[in-house]
Amino acid sequence: MGINLTNFLSSKSKSKRMMEFQDLDHIDGVSISTICANLYNNSRDDLVMFYFRDGANHASVYTQSKIISENIKWNLNQKVKKIFSLIVNTRNANCFTGKQGYKSLEKIAELASQKLTEKQKEDDDLPKKIKLKEILFGCTGTIGEIFPEEKISNKLNELVEKIKYTQNKYIWMKAALGIMTTDTQPKMAMEKCFIGNSEIKIFGVAKGSGMIQPNMATTLGYIFTDADIPNDILKKLLKKNIYNTFNAISCDSDTSTNDMVSIFSTGKSKHPKIETINDDKIKDFDIALNKVLLNLAKRVVADGEGASKFITIDTQNCKNEDDAKKIGFSIANSPLVKTAIAGEDPNWGRIIMAIGKADIPINYEKLSIKFGDISVVHNGKLNSNYNEDEVSEYMKSDSIEINVDICSGSKCFKVYTMDLTKKYIEINADYRS
């Protein structure tokens, strides 16, 4: 089901790789509306509303930064069973905006609840009054600028009016485009699976593309499903699957104040009830959710700022998963490894350096390193057949895999990252101008 990720990521052409989307279609209980609120002072859509007509169970994971944005504070304060809307703006992170930022969200939530309640009255037999606390916010963009409350409020009426109850691939694409900042491509993924005999959809959209080393959550990622899963099980499923997907990527080792991944479950599919996370009926859903999250996470890396290469670091046979993760991120975040790969230089000495600085005990006489299928270091020695020309040829690929075998246990972890190029400097030296 869905696109083949291996093919997708090994695809020679980056532009091709980035444009291979699955067609997301209608998902029961989710409506989408997008608009240009002129936050970027150009004509792009920059404000997106997800509307759950009958509410949705939900769970979120947020940034572990000690400084968090006002919208994350808002979201953390809302303890409700069902969410009716998620409003996402770009260009402004609503971070370090203090009371102004928080109060703005309150006012926007007031207006949105009023407009959505009116919409309920128009469209529904049993209209519900939408409460402020049933609305969540996603914000992304520059930190520390005054939050553009008025620009957003001015467009809310129109945003609600544009809501349609049937979604198609174009509106999903518009949503994925509408939440972008410096991303060059929208990010969407989908899977289908079964719970009992009911076919379930899991759709997701995400944005990157700088300030990315998630810590328990990441940059914005939103998952939607028509499954009917209670909040507590959604939370467990999300936490479990974030570990080796969004929390396994790094573009530049920086962690955002606004990281947020949420899942919304509209319950429109009438499958047998799920009561615990250990329920066998949920296994297929669990795997499919992981695929959607991993697909989105990889797209975030592949479109990382200035990326010319997608890099997978597979650290194998460690004492425990955390050691493997620490070594993986030490390699992934090393500017010297990342620049060598940008220069298509198989400088494996820098990988040795990065393994060494990870602070995990290493018996280097057992250490092996491969670039793709090519053995470079075997049992602590340069492979006697090592042929730098062959590896240099491999380094020209668009997608590089580095295998590190620590040989001290049986636990593995894969980290995904990108190279560090002049383009990254260009984008980030001039971000605000």
Added chain:
Amino acid sequence: MGINLTNFLSSKSKSKRMMEFQDLDHIDGVSISTICANLYNNSRDDLVMFYFRDGANHASVYTQSKIISENIKWNLNQKVKKIFSLIVNTRNANCFTGKQGYKSLEKIAELASQKLTEKQKEDDDLPKKIKLKEILFGCTGTIGEIFPEEKISNKLNELVEKIKYTQNKYIWMKAALGIMTTDTQPKMAMEKCFIGNSEIKIFGVAKGSGMIQPNMATTLGYIFTDADIPNDILKKLLKKNIYNTFNAISCDSDTSTNDMVSIFSTGKSKHPKIETINDDKIKDFDIALNKVLLNLAKRVVADGEGASKFITIDTQNCKNEDDAKKIGFSIANSPLVKTAIAGEDPNWGRIIMAIGKADIPINYEKLSIKFGDISVVHNGKLNSNYNEDEVSEYMKSDSIEINVDICSGSKCFKVYTMDLTKKYIEINADYRS
């Protein structure tokens, strides 16, 4: 005494800044010899010998990387009271070279001990037989390439023959040049101080300039003094003063396998005996040693790969020094902060981000940030007088100071770093070609 570091680092012109050296002259008991062993296949000097005719007390701190080079293993194995020679080569790190790398050092040490013993016989009334274990090695360069034993051995005779017993500024400059890799400038520093009534010299040379976030030690740094200080006190003094000098710098967050800072004390100055580190007589020396180390450490940063700006991050009023250090390095190592500074963009939001990800509890209503003397954030709010033009003007300077006041205690720590430029990518994408 020496150059004024404040002036040196605030100097507008980088080239001027880098060329302002103190003239190191003769220091009793230290001899220097340099030669081209053709390690770079060009005519530069790449092999340096420091010779202590009557031996020197010594102490070293080494990299905390879990993978260390063969010369560091060699040095750790030599437990002797006095060192007679330090041999430093560049171009090859002698790391991940296994038995070949270690045995090469053994052979070179054999040859060196033989040649230096012959020299003792020629020149000294009471000639001493120099032992293998009385020789230390410093290596720097590419990791994982076969160690060029033969090229070095072939030049040892000539290297010993070139030894002169009187040193001047030219030979110190040649030594500082001889240990460079991608450094664009040699790094030297000196201070004079008193122990009792005796004037003491402390000279130092160092090299950078990539793979630099020292951990208990750093890239190569060698300190020489004519003071007479026992090994155990030298060790304590070095450890204490490394903390806020070499261990307070980061160029690119990468830690070398070859980091090494050593101090050699020839004992030629006949001052009163020093028996403990708490001896009042040593206070002046302690301060002077810190100045030499800080001066060298700052030069390493100022000449960091691709650096266009020298950055000081002064984190103030934390609960403890370690918190201040953690926040300082989180800012110093953030690619987004470093690229913003390269772009002369006062993007203080990224400093907020970097403070947040340091994982230290922050009350952000008390947080203040200054760029130089300009208050940007005061008590968690953008300063009402904030004038971006004024700060943008400040960002054009060659030396940027960022003050972060956490307001949760009384401990401070200064971290020194540089910006991240396209030049860094250029240097490191093509390092080996």
